[in-house]
Amino acid sequence: MEPVRTDFDSKVLHARQLLREGRDIPPSLVAEEVQRSWSRSLKHGLREHDRVLFNPVSAAQLRRLDDTHRVLLDHAAPELQRLFAALDNAHWVIACLEARGTVVKALGGQSAALRDIATALRPGLNLSENVAGTSAPGCALEERRPVIVRGSEHFLEEIHMCACVAVPIFDPAGDLAGVLNASRHHHAPSIGILEPLALTARAIENRMVNALPDALHLRLHYSAELVGTPMCGLLAISRDGRLLGANPLARQLLELDMLPGTAQCAQTVFQCGLGPLLDMLRKHGRTPTPLHCHNGVRLHVCLADDAHPRPFTAPVPRPAVAAGAPHAARASTPSMLADSKLSLRIHQAERAFARNIPVLINGETGTGKEVLARHLHDGGPRASGPFVAINCSAIPSGLIESELFGYDDGAFTGARRGGMAGRFEQANGGTLFLDEIGDMPLELQARLLRVLQERTLTRLGSTRSIALDCSVICATHRDLAQRVASGEFREDLYYRVNGLRVTLPALRERSDLDALIDHLLAREAAPATPALTAAARDCLHRHDWPGNIRELQQVLRLGAALAEAGCIDVGHLPPELTDAPLSLPAEAPRDGQAQCADGKATLQQAEAEAVRAAFLRHDGNVSATARTLGIARATLYRKLRSYGLLADAEA
Numbered sequence: 001m002e003p004v005r006t007d008f009d010s011k012v013l014h015a016r017q018l019l020r021e022g023r024d025i026p027p028s029l030v031a032e033e034v035q036r037s038w039s040r041s042l043k044h045g046l047r048e049h050d051r052v053l054f055n056p057v058s059a060a061q062l063r064r065l066d067d068t069h070r071v072l073l074d075h076a077a078p079e080l081q082r083l084f085a086a087l088d089n090a091h092w093v094i095a096c097l098e099a100r101g102t103v104v105k106a107l108g109g110q111s112a113a114l115r116d117i118a119t120a121l122r123p124g125l126n127l128s129e130n131v132a133g134t135s136a137p138g139c140a141l142e143e144r145r146p147v148i149v150r151g152s153e154h155f156l157e158e159i160h161m162c163a164c165v166a167v168p169i170f171d172p173a174g175d176l177a178g179v180l181n182a183s184r185h186h187h188a189p190s191i192g193i194l195e196p197l198a199l200t201a202r203a204i205e206n207r208m209v210n211a212l213p214d215a216l217h218l219r220l221h222y223s224a225e226l227v228g229t230p231m232c233g234l235l236a237i238s239r240d241g242r243l244l245g246a247n248p249l250a251r252q253l254l255e256l257d258m259l260p261g262t263a264q265c266a267q268t269v270f271q272c273g274l275g276p277l278l279d280m281l282r283k284h285g286r287t288p289t290p291l292h293c294h295n296g297v298r299l300h301v302c303l304a305d306d307a308h309p310r311p312f313t314a315p316v317p318r319p320a321v322a323a324g325a326p327h328a329a330r331a332s333t334p335s336m337l338a339d340s341k342l343s344l345r346i347h348q349a350e351r352a353f354a355r356n357i358p359v360l361i362n363g364e365t366g367t368g369k370e371v372l373a374r375h376l377h378d379g380g381p382r383a384s385g386p387f388v389a390i391n392c393s394a395i396p397s398g399l400i401e402s403e404l405f406g407y408d409d410g411a412f413t414g415a416r417r418g419g420m421a422g423r424f425e426q427a428n429g430g431t432l433f434l435d436e437i438g439d440m441p442l443e444l445q446a447r448l449l450r451v452l453q454e455r456t457l458t459r460l461g462s463t464r465s466i467a468l469d470c471s472v473i474c475a476t477h478r479d480l481a482q483r484v485a486s487g488e489f490r491e492d493l494y495y496r497v498n499g500l501r502v503t504l505p506a507l508r509e510r511s512d513l514d515a516l517i518d519h520l521l522a523r524e525a526a527p528a529t530p531a532l533t534a535a536a537r538d539c540l541h542r543h544d545w546p547g548n549i550r551e552l553q554q555v556l557r558l559g560a561a562l563a564e565a566g567c568i569d570v571g572h573l574p575p576e577l578t579d580a581p582l583s584l585p586a587e588a589p590r591d592g593q594a595q596c597a598d599g600k601a602t603l604q605q606a607e608a609e610a611v612r613a614a615f616l617r618h619d620g621n622v623s624a625t626a627r628t629l630g631i632a633r634a635t636l637y638r639k640l641r642s643y644g645l646l647a648d649a650e651a
């Protein structure tokens with residue numbers, strides 16, 4: 001054994017002893033991210049001797065993995081192959097894990113010497129920290145950055161034989177898509193794997209951005225020479241100038257996360273309208289051209305080789321809505337797509353839905369789950385068929401089975417003569433929308449799963465099978481994963497309905513509140529749409545909207561009815577929106593954000609002071625303060641309340 005390894009092993013041993021004794025561990029013994037991961041592993045209730053890595057993985061689980069993570073797999077598989085071929089040595093097992101820590105693809109490990117590592121990285125196995133404790137992929141997912149974990153730094157003893165390097169992969173919306181991991185034996189000869197692994201992760205991210213359809217693809221970098229190389233930033237913009245996606249480098253170069261909302265990318269990012277941007281790009285073609293961006297930085301930008309700017313000059317009309325679809329679905333589409341992150345998710349949902357991948361919609365009440373379901377149906381492969389919605393929590397549990405699956409003549413006392421087709425049958429050729437699926441009784445879940453798997457159903461009291469050809473969209477306001485963990489929702493059904501999950505943000509979190517207000521107002525009060533005074537609009541921004549879009553709709557309807565001289569003012573809004581007076585306390589923020597023991601201000605306190613100073617500088621004008629701080633007004637209201645700078649009913 002090499003001396004350095006002995007030294008390493010003894011340092012880790014010492015650090016683990018300190019951990020057991022609850023004492024501080026100097027970073028010279030073990031990296032801080034590993035220490036944090038150890039603490040999290042302990043919090044998850046894991047013990048060093050636990051054995052979890054050799055849990056069986058069923059063939060059904062593997063099939064589900066392929067279905068659910070097809071997008072990641074499609075982009076990751078060729079890059080993984082390329083890396084594996086380039087490594088050209090037998091020491092490594094390379095794996096790709098999805099964002100919740102399950103291995104979706106692994107290469108290598110055919111040799112007997114690597115069998116133990118290949119077993120620990122086999123598809124279907126979950127290596128998230130709450131299952132397997134500290135490992136490079138689990139820790140990289142938590143820390144959202146590259147991590148190296150060697151030998152006894154792994155929390156569980158059963159993986160002390162590995163040395164692992166992991167690099168996170170981010171999707172075009174900037175969310176975690178998964179992690180790439182390379183593992184070898186701890187004592188095998190080492191090579192610098194981090195760099196090739198990071199390049200492979202970047203290549204997968206770039207593929208994902210480049211694959212965004214109906215988008216204008218831009219390339220950018222500080223240096224003109226690097227534009228068009230794998231090292232440059234990639235940006236995808238919709239035909240009306242909204243940001244559809246970006247790779248992490250573009251996010252960094254453009255400081256996209258600092259923007260209050262990236263709805264109008266051309267305007268907010270490049271400080272010019274879409275027209276001038278397109279004119280400039282057309283004029284210079286593929287030659288990188290310097291452009292000043294919102295953060296004062298000058299970047300060289302050009303169109304991607306295969307980009308066609310022409311279609312972006314006019315929005316493409318949406319496909320016709322199926323006969324009988326409610327007006328809301330048609331009217332809501334533009335506002336639904338205004339929030340850039342949401343619009344990307346919806347775009348992905350449209351694509352997944354078109355390929356018969358089940359979509360699960362999450363969101364509080366009134367956030368537009370049904371509107372989205374109808375939108376998917378209207379643009380989906382069965383748009384000409386019916387859209388049948390059923391609220392699983394609103395039907396008495398005794399009736400839900402007959403409601404869903406129908407019944408035959410004489411199936412039970414009181415059954416309608418001649419029987420009745422259930423909702424599934426009614427939805428044949430169209431889409432079945434199962435709202436509040438999280439509230440479906442456990443015993444019915446097994447039946448639903450069977451129908452979804454076998455694509456046939458049998459009415460109550462009948463033996464005849466009926467073939468089913470309908471799309472299924474499920475929605476819930478509950479955390480289904482948590483219900484699976486607590487045994488209230490079947491895990492197999494969860495994976496079956498959760499092909500792609502879209503979480504609709506609460507209204508208070510949306511970056512496009514103003515666009516939504518204007519859109520709804522125009523819809524509710526057409527043709528004589530009243531204007532909103534600045535004070536009334538401020539009230540709308542300050543409200544928490546527990547009823548979300550449904551509540552906003554009601555408030556605007558009332559405002560439009562009470563409006564005077566073509567204006568909705570504060571007095572035309574319901575009292576719960578107007579009872580939150582502004583106040584400017586002279587003192588700095590309250591306790592909660594107190595001083596650290598060593599006298600340094602906490603990050604939170606620094607933020608509170610920055611917020612307070614800007615607020616005072618703008619004489620309490622929320623819009624101007626939000627603009628100066630580069631945050632959305634709703635976010636500013638939340639911060640003002642939490643730092644005690646805004647007295648409201650709840651504060």
Ligand SMILES: Nc1ncnc2c1ncn2[C@@H]1O[C@H](COP(=O)(O)OP(=O)(O)OP(=O)(O)O)[C@@H](O)[C@H]1O
Pocket residue numbers: 328331332333335336363364365366367368369370371372435477520549550553
């Ligand atoms: N993007 C949107 N644009 C315009 N109106 C919308 C939008 N989303 C929702 N709405 C309106 O808000 C109301 C609530 O929408 P919806 O019924 O889809 O919400 P939900 O999340 O399914 O609610 P619940 O969970 O209570 O069933 C509807 O009247 C709908 O027309």
